[in-house]
Amino acid sequence: MTSRIIREKTLDQVGLLFVAFVMVSPVILFFLWMISLSLKYEIDNGAYPPILIPETFAWSNYAKVFEENNFLLYFWNSVLVTGSATLLALIIGVPSGYGIARLKAEKSAVVIMIARMTPGLSFLIPLFLLFQWTGLIGTLWPQIIIHLVVTVPIVVWIMIGYFETTPMELEEAASIDGATPWQVFRMVALPIAKPGIVVSFILALISRGTTSSSA
Amino acid sequence: MASLGIENSMADGKAKRGKPSRLAPNYWPFVLPSLLVVSAVIVFPWLFTLWMSVNSWTLGQPRTFIGFANFVRLAQDMRFWESLWHTTTYTALSVVLPLFFGTLAALVFDAKFPFRGLLRGVFVMPMMATPVAVALVWTMMFHPQLGVLNYMLSFIGVGPQEWIYNQFTVIPSLVLVETWQWTPLVMLIVLGGLAAVPREPYESAEIDGANAWQKFRYLTMPMIAPFLMIAVIIRSIDAIKSFDIIYAMTQGGPGTASETINIYLYNTAFAYYDIGYGSAMAVVFFLIIIALSFVLLMVRQRAQWSDMEDR
Amino acid sequence: MTTSIMKPTRRSFLAASAALGGAAMLGGRPASAAVDWKRFAGKTLNVNLVKSPRSETLIKYLPEFESLTGMKVNAEATPEQQQRQKTVIELSTGKPSFDVVHLSYHVQKRQFEKGNWLADISGFLKDPSLTDPSLTEGDFAEAGLLFAKDAKGVLRSLPFSVDYWIVYWNKDLFEKKGLSYPTTFEEMVAAAEKITDPSSNTYGFVARGLKNANTPVWTSLMLGYGAAPIGADGKVNTTSKEAVEAAKLYQRLMTKAAPPGVSGFNWAEAQSAFLQGKIGMWFDGVGFAPPIEDPQKSRVVGKTGYGVMPKGPVAQASGTFGDGLGVVEASANKEAAYLFCQWAISHDMGARLLQAGAGVPFRQSILSDPKVREGVKMPGAWLDAVAGSGKISKLALPVVIPVTEFRDIYGVALTNMIGGADPETELKNATAQFEPVLARSEG
DSSP states (O other), rough: OHHHHHHHHHHHHHHHHHHHHHHHHHHHHHHHHHHHHHHSSSSHHOOOSOOOSSSSTTTHHHHHHHHHHHHHHHHHHHHHHHHHHHHHHHHHHHHHHHHHHHHHHHHHHHHHHHHHHHHHHHHHHHHHHOOOOOOTTSSHHHHHHHHHHHHHHHHHHHHHHHHHSSSSSSHHHHTTTTHHHHHHHHHHHHHHHHHHHHHHHHHHHHOOOTTTTTO | HHHHHHHHHHHHHHHTTTTTSSSSOOOOHHHHHHHHHHHHHHHHHHHHHHHTTTTEEEEEEEEEETTTTTHHHHHHHHHHHHHHHHHHHHHHHHHHHHHHHHHHHHHHHSOOOOTTHHHHHHHHHHHHHHHHHHHHHHHHHHOOTTTTHHHHHHHHTTTOOGGGSEEETHHHHHHHHHHHHHHHHHHHHHHHHHHHHOSHHHHHHHTOOOOHHIIIIIIIHHHHHHHHHHHHHHHHHHHHTOOOHHHHTTOOTTTTTTTTHHHHHHIIIIISOOOOHHHHHHHHHHHHHHHHHHHHHHHHHHHHHHHHHHH | OHHHHOOOHHHHHHHHHHHHHHHHHSOOOOOOOOOOOOGTTTOEEEEEEEHHHHHHHHHHHHHHHHHHOOEEEEEEEEEEHHHHHHHHHHHHHOOOOOSSEEEEEEHHHHHHHHOOOOOOOOOHEEEEETOOOOOOGGGGGGGHHHBBBBBTTTTTEEEEEEEEEEEEEHHHHHHHHOOOSSHHHHHHHHHHHHOOBBGGGGEEEEEOSSSSTHHHHHHHHHHHHTEEEOOOTSOOOOOOOOHHHHHHHHHHHHHHSSSSTTGGGGHHHHHHHHTTTTTEEEEEEEGGGHHHHHHTTTTTTTEEEOOOBBBOOSSSOEEEEEEEEEEEETTHHHHHHHHHHHEEEEEEEEHHHHHHHHHHEEEEEEEHHHHHHHTSSOOHHHHHHHHHHHEEEOOOSSSOOOOOHHHHHHHHHHHHHHOOOOOHHHHHHHHHHHHHHOOOOOO
16 A cells, blocks of 8 residues: 555656656757857857867967957946946835835836836937937946846845835834934834845846847 | 825925934935936936937937937837837746746745755846847857757757747747746746744645645735735836847847847837937837736735735 | 158158169169158058958058158958948048048949048149059959049049959759850840749849839949930939839849849848859859859859849949049048058959959059069959959949938839739839938038
8 A cells, every 4th residue: 555655656756857857858959959050160150960079179269269259358348337226226215115115105116117118229329329418438337227127126125025014013012202204214124025035136146128239 | 196296395305405304314415416417427418318218319420309209119119019029928927937937946946855056146147148149159059950959949849949940939939038047037036035934834735635736826825925026116117128148149130030129129229320210219119028027016016905905 | 741742851752762662662663763751650550441342452552651751550340331421420520530431432422522522632643753654543343433533523542442243153954954155134034034943942033122222223223224324414214114124124034034032132132042053143242253153152063154234234343333542631641541542452452352353443543554464363254354344334322412211212112023023113112212321411
């Protein structure tokens, strides 16, 4: 009896493992092939029948990435852009989420969400003109600001959810004691909402703007 | 609607400013910075786009006011209607397929089996790959003469396919890539939902002799429905705006077979430099997106009500 | 300028000798003391280039220009499409961030002229204090001058690199079928069909089938029928007998002798198929010799023939495209920017371009210089094909503003033809679509 259950359970597990492996296989295929492409000379990349492991490895492909395209500079720039856009989004977005949650001003939240839905392409020309007038062209600011369009709504929306669930009693007590709204936010609300800040930080960090490629 | 609400509450905010009251603290200063940033980056471009949509302006040439002529032209533009159709099929498929496979994957990864963590980690990798790399590698795999996909098909006796190089298979092939990349997102959302599902109902259902499908249909489905809805909303808005993958892989081709509104909009504004017409297209496209999200939100609310009635 | 030549001061003497030194570094040619290369020393120039082997050559040797002139150059090279968008948007706002712009004549010529974005450099070319005496208008190939001058004959840019379309052919595949390189369109079709053998994954012909990219293939074929898509009178000529015949030829080659999926091929897919030795003939621009002769990229090294476009029923013509370097009208450093353009198309820079197979200079004096020819690393047949094409060169795309729309609209028609649609009907539909576009932009 028990042995049958154990046997069924192992069968189930093997079956699940098999199904999971089938699901993962397209991913493995793609990344294997990507690695293979990156390690082959062009002559082998177009070969038919395809070659998975070449006779000679083109390690130079990687060296070229660093040499030719100013790879490190681009990498550093993108770290700067994503980093500052995320930090700014937190600085602006977390208090906003708090304010909207307390005001129950869901409509402002909708407005902020619309920013996320706007087709990114329609920003490009007007924003270019705007940045040109303000003399920001040539700096990293345009990219950071465009990123903000994507990151701020994410942070705001997630934070609204968190602040709505935090208890009001503590805040009320603090304000009766004479704390200003800012102090209440800083001392009472913010510490409670820490997990929310972490979540929105991560999501803001990995979210890519639709405009990033063309900007 | 929304904007009216904002104006009213802004007015409230102004009235309250300067005389802080202990009972009703003023929260507008908290909200203002983000509203300002978003408005600065969104409102100006939107006014600009709206104004341009009633003008005829090609870069390098003088601009003239032409009223609604751009919209009339749009209504008569077969290429636009075609691109609307492509957008519809592309979006529908790119929502339904990841939703199906993502839910399936979530159910599998919710169970316990060896190497689960590792396989789950591998499964979400496509989400993190950059669109350019994804497009490049898939394009090479799709090559009708030299691609590895046709090579693998030859083993199971299937003749060479033309994938993205054929007007009839291009959208399904692009959706394949989109599904490959975004199924993990749906999986993650649904997995979060499954984690919150209680065990007890399943035990009693098993005692009642329910089979796996019945358990899924009558227990799991209703409980993860809100999460599925969130996945549908996120996927729809992302898929309808999909640009990078399509542009990098086919540029809307062969011919215009995979030209979605976003691609046509891009071509109009940045290849033909027809800013006026492109702006009109952007306005219409935006209205379509708003309408879609509105419908989805309504469906979501109705679903929640019906849930409540069931209970 | 002239005054400094008449009354040499210590400073201009120094500058002149520095220029001598700089010119000596450029390859030891006797430099003209008259060009005062150091005149703008200390200035900074911003140069906006299209990323290509041609701009890479410029960027590689940029330090030479900087030490020759004492100027600082910020050169930015971005992929073609991005560069076009960026430059056009910036130029149309009237405050571009660059002094020198790299433009594709076959796409942007009319657009740049209509926008008045490029400075008139006719005067600079005639000014001996700015221009080396070896650089004269007469030295440019005819197509170059056609490209660089606007409708009124004013020089707006310096022709940098010319692109003739030639036929790359796989000698092995030809030999196997006992064929020789075709001399006429008919022979070309016959050879392509003979080589085609789907069972061995081998096809006789490949060219661009992807919308937009494919249009120059058709217009180049049309030149062989003695016609251009838009006549000299500005009338659209794309439903004519010649246009239809050329489209039928395109359809036949691309359906009977080209690999499956060709309607989605741009040059990259065509190139990888040809490099793997699976293609008899590949019709495209002249710049693909370096990958073909690179053993890390190609299986047809030393097995490739380079042919001039075969003769059509009416004419033999090589479709010609090109790019140039222009001084931006809004620039505050026009003369300094002009010096950069001049350096970029100088004898030595042109020689380097040609010798690496990175591009073909418009200047005849470079192409005919035996010393330069000796140093060319590509096969002799390639150079012969270049020279041969130069003799029958014809502009292959209409000089209008909406070139991109032209290429897109007719490109879709051509893609449809690969799918089996009737050429005459497709061209009729495309023309009906394009005529209003043309009227809107040129009117």
